[in-house]
Amino acid sequence: MGRVFVAGSINMDVVATAERHPKVGETVAGEAVLYFPGGKGANQAVASAKQGVPTTLIGRLGTDAFGKELRTFLAAQGVDLSFLKDTSGTHSGTAIITLANADNTIVVVPGANGLVDADDVAAPVLAEGDVAVSQFEIPLPTIAAFFGRARAAGATTILNPAPAKKIDKALLDLVDVLILNETELGLLTGAELRDSDDPASIAEAARTLGRGKTVCVTLGRRGVLALVEDQPLLVPGREVRAVDTTGAGDCFVGALASQLAIGKQLGDALAYANIAASICVQRMGAAPSMPTAQEVAAILSPSRPGRDDEAVRKAHSSNQSSHPPPAPV
DSSP: OOOEEEEOOOEEEEEEEEESSSOOOOOOEEEEEEEEOHHHHHHHHHHHHTTTTOOOEEEEEEEHHHHHHHHHHHHTTOBTTTEEEEESOOEEEEEEEEEEEEEEEEEOOOGGGOOOOOHHHSSSSSOOEEEEEETTTSOHHHHHHHHHHHHHHTTTTEEOOOOOOOOOOOHHTOOEEEEEEHHHHHHEEEEEEOTTTTTTHHHHHHHOSSSSSSSEOEEEEEEEEEEETTEEEEEEOOOOSSSSSSTTHHHHHHHHHHHHTTTHHHHHEEEEEHHHHHHHHHHSSSGGGGOOOOHHHHHOOOTTTOOOOOOHHHHHHHHSOOOOOOOOO
């Protein structure tokens, strides 16, 4: 079995709930203020660890009260924190989130996350069959150093380029699996994309990110479109009642990484991760909403009433067989 290493951000999410989002310059009355552990790195690490796969988080916390709470929470989720540093003189990462009608707006203040450096990601020793995951909430040179070491070790690299920003070709060339949503795909490629665009249009935009890598575009309730060896693969979404979509993309990334680490084929890993994300959106919070392997297995169960989704059947079939450790895809 391979392991998952996540180099990324750790935040405390401060969530204000309201009936609707304010317009620019407007004040609206809120309903509640909630505090949830989050940050894309932490979310993805928790999502992976809760699938029972050895998962290490590489990052930094401040020495403030949020930092102590976040460390305690992550340890309780089974995440290996051997390479998580406490950094004096700065605050822990913080995200200010407004949640209304299951949609959110987010402002992220990096704090200690902005200080994660090449020395931090050089400390863990990766091996062939491992999976290295990162996102854009830590410095890009740090991600490049992390992926360079991962590639040299024979590990698979997964990049979630969020929050979206222009990506250097040298970094993109180090990526085996790129996971992003329609908005991020549009920003990276300059394509005019809408929620209603057909899969062919999305696939065409994804192709401009270069051949030789797998590009997965998460489509919310529509599922996920993956471009594998230049061929589109559509995994349909599940109809659920969404409560909070804040951590859905991170859940997908972490669950996918966990399945690749244990040797699942990419198509089966995509279907599994899609189910995990559909469970996540039915709960409040980011990291606390990540489902366990048992919860995903309950949906994959052949005895579950109404199981007629082809992607679910395919994922279940994969769960009953073993595969060799994944090569970079």
